[in-house]
Amino acid sequence: MTPTSIVILIAGYFAVLMLIARLTSKGGSNANFFLAGKSAPWFLVAFGMIGASLSGITFISIPGKVGIENADGELIDQFSYMQMVLGYFVGYLFIAFVLMPVYYRLNVTSIYTYLERRFGVTAYKTGAFYFLLSRTTGASIRLLLVANVLQEFVFAQWGVPFEATVAFSILLIWIYTYRGGIGTIIWTDTLQTLFMLLALGISLFMLHDALGMEGGTLVSTVAESDYGQWFFFNDAAGNPHYFWKEFIGGFFITIGMTGMDQDMMQKNLACKNIREARKNMLSFATILIVVNALFLGLGVLLYLYAAKYGIDLPVSDGGRVRTDQLFPVVALQSELSGALSIFFLLGLIAAAYSSADSALTSLTTSVCIDFLGIERREVSSQQKLRMRTHRWMSVVLFIVILLLHYFLDLSAIGQLIFLAGFTYGPLIGLFLFGLSTNRVLPPGAFVGIAVAAPILTWVLTSHSMEWFGFNFGALHIALNAALTYAGLFLTSALTPAKQDSELRQVQS
Numbered sequence: 251m252t253p254t255s256i257v258i259l260i261a262g263y264f265a266v267l268m269l270i271a272r273l274t275s276k277g278g279s280n281a282n283f284f285l286a287g288k289s290a291p292w293f294l295v296a297f298g299m300i301g302a303s304l305s306g307i308t309f310i311s312i313p314g315k316v317g318i319e320n321a322d323g324e325l326i327d328q329f330s331y332m333q334m335v336l337g338y339f340v341g342y343l344f345i346a347f348v349l350m351p352v353y354y355r356l357n358v359t360s361i362y363t364y365l366e367r368r369f370g371v372t373a374y375k376t377g378a379f380y381f382l383l384s385r386t387t388g389a390s391i392r393l394l395l396v397a398n399v400l401q402e403f404v405f406a407q408w409g410v411p412f413e414a415t416v417a418f419s420i421l422l423i424w425i426y427t428y429r430g431g432i433g434t435i436i437w438t439d440t441l442q443t444l445f446m447l448l449a450l451g452i453s454l455f456m457l458h459d460a461l462g463m464e465g466g467t468l469v470s471t472v473a474e475s476d477y478g479q480w481f482f483f484n485d486a487a488g489n490p491h492y493f494w495k496e497f498i499g500g501f502f503i504t505i506g507m508t509g510m511d512q513d514m515m516q517k518n519l520a521c522k523n524i525r526e527a528r529k530n531m532l533s534f535a536t537i538l539i540v541v542n543a544l545f546l547g548l549g550v551l552l553y554l555y556a557a558k559y560g561i562d563l564p565v566s567d568g569g570r571v572r573t574d575q576l577f578p579v580v581a582l583q584s585e586l587s588g589a590l591s592i593f594f595l596l597g598l599i600a601a602a603y604s605s606a607d608s609a610l611t612s613l614t615t616s617v618c619i620d621f622l623g624i625e626r627r628e629v630s631s632q633q634k635l636r637m638r639t640h641r642w643m644s645v646v647l648f649i650v651i652l653l654l655h656y657f658l659d660l661s662a663i664g665q666l667i668f669l670a671g672f673t674y675g676p677l678i679g680l681f682l683f684g685l686s687t688n689r690v691l692p693p694g695a696f697v698g699i700a701v702a703a704p705i706l707t708w709v710l711t712s713h714s715m716e717w718f719g720f721n722f723g724a725l726h727i728a729l730n731a732a733l734t735y736a737g738l739f740l741t742s743a744l745t746p747a748k749q750d751s752e753l754r755q756v757q758s
Contacts, residue, residue: 253404256595260400263445263599264422270441271425271434295517295527296534298439300447300541303514303534309446309601310395312542313549314573316477328479329472330491334724335542337500342535344501345509346528352685353515354524360619361515368684373696377677378620380700381512382613384673389609390650393419396599396606397651399578416651423607424644435608436517442600449597450544453581456590457551461558468547477550488715490723499724502731506674510681513612552576559584610647614640668726672707675730676700683735689742699737703730 318327353361362381366374393416401415454468463471472478482491489495508514521527556563556576561584564572580586581594617639618624624632680696683689707730711722722729 253407256404267438270437294440296530299534300443311574312545314576316549317553328477333493333496334500337497338504339535341501341504346531349509380673385609389606392606394651420644445600446597449593452593472550487720490721495723495725502728506678510677512616516612613643671727672704675727676734678731679734683738691742695741703733
């Protein structure tokens with residue numbers, strides 16, 4: 251595709267999003283911006299959350315995972331990611347039947363309000379801060395990915411600086427979210443998820459046809475290939491892909507990155523009631539299993555296609571194959587690049603922006619409610635404050651994206667995603683401690699524990715093979731949460747009798 255045709259594609263795509271924003275903004279009220287007036291259809295929320303969960307990084311990286319090799323050239327990942335996805339599913343059940351009833355009972359807009367009612371202001375602000383840290387970084391990574399694609403294939407050829415490309419990307423999101431907020435996001439996420447799944451399906455069909463798989467199915471192709479192993483029960487201590495490590499890790503990742511994440515839960519809280527929110531969560535969790543399996547299946551077809559037609563993948567400075575470049579190389583530089591490139595770019599942009607736009611909205615919500623106390627302000631000033639905060643959060647994303655671009659090698663982004671386990675771990679520990687005990691914390695105790703637990707987790711996981719002969723793998727988030735929980739338990743005390751009944755109301 252030429253740069254001009256790519257820009258026309260993007261312009262048409264965002265024209266549709268802006269039309270949706272205009273139709274769904276409902277006057278731009280705070281009630282619509284934060285929770286869509288609590289009238290969002292559950293099935294739209296469920297479908298749209300798929301796109302918000304599967305970012306542009308997922309769109310590119312998951313297909314490449316099946317072909318990751320060790321130093322001896324042996325496949326080490328294959329379909330192991332599905333072990334974590336199964337853990338995700340159990341985590342979604344926990345969210346639907348344990349966490350969401352608490353949020354709905356307390357009638358919260360920001361889920362971190364629970365922490366204030368349970369532990370006080372300090373824990374509340376600390377929890378909200380960890381969310382801001384995690385989501386700002388995550389959203390910036392997703393937008394950086396799209397900005398790099400746009401820069402390489404469009405704007406660099408026109409002499410446009412990277413900073414302008416980033417500003418353009420953020421401006422597009424700001425235009426269609428600044429009035430409607432979550433009320434608009436629910437509908438745009440639905441459209442973006444549709445485009446992403448359409449791109450996935452067409453890519454599978456085109457590769458299936460190009461490989462001459464007459465009568466063959468994706469399932470049989472995967473089963474007969476070297477990439478199809480799902481479960482790994484060998485070397486429990488040293489293998490990071492050992493089944494229970496990834497399954498348990500997936501469970502905790504879901505609790506942290508969905509159940510205790512304002513971005514994801516804000517959509518669920520926009521449903522009419524807990525029953526519809528639960529339908530949304532269970533439907534979304536089931537569909538996500540199928541979609542992740544299809545992305546991994548796509549990876550198998552991409553590797554088979556690359557091998558058949560002699561397509562070489564880029565290699566990093568360390569000599570390792572950059573597997574996250576598999577899909578882009580085949581889509582944009584192979585004989586299939588004509589039609590496939592259109593759907594690849596459309597799917598990539600849809601996946602990336604469906605994550606980033608909801609992140610910007612949830613960041614605005616958290617800052618307004620958790621730090622600026624917008625609900626306690628004069629009604630006449632609330633909307634102006636919210637819109638001003640939305641602009642400033644856009645500026646923050648712009649700055650963070652540039653910092654990542656200039657100070658972080660793009661090949662290290664996967665490692666940065668890994669850090670989410672360190673920022674969500676304290677949140678998981680605190681929420682679970684609050685829900686499972688009736689103990690109280692001394693003022694300010696959580697701040698020290700929330701800082702110490704991730705640091706100790708980093709030390710232990712970095713030296714675990716050396717000290718214990720054990721590779722934590724995906725369990726690092728569970729370790730972080732456990733250390734936080736233990737620290738809270740050791741520094742807490744039993745609830746005084748006069749406070750116990752009030753505490754039980756918050757918990758039950």
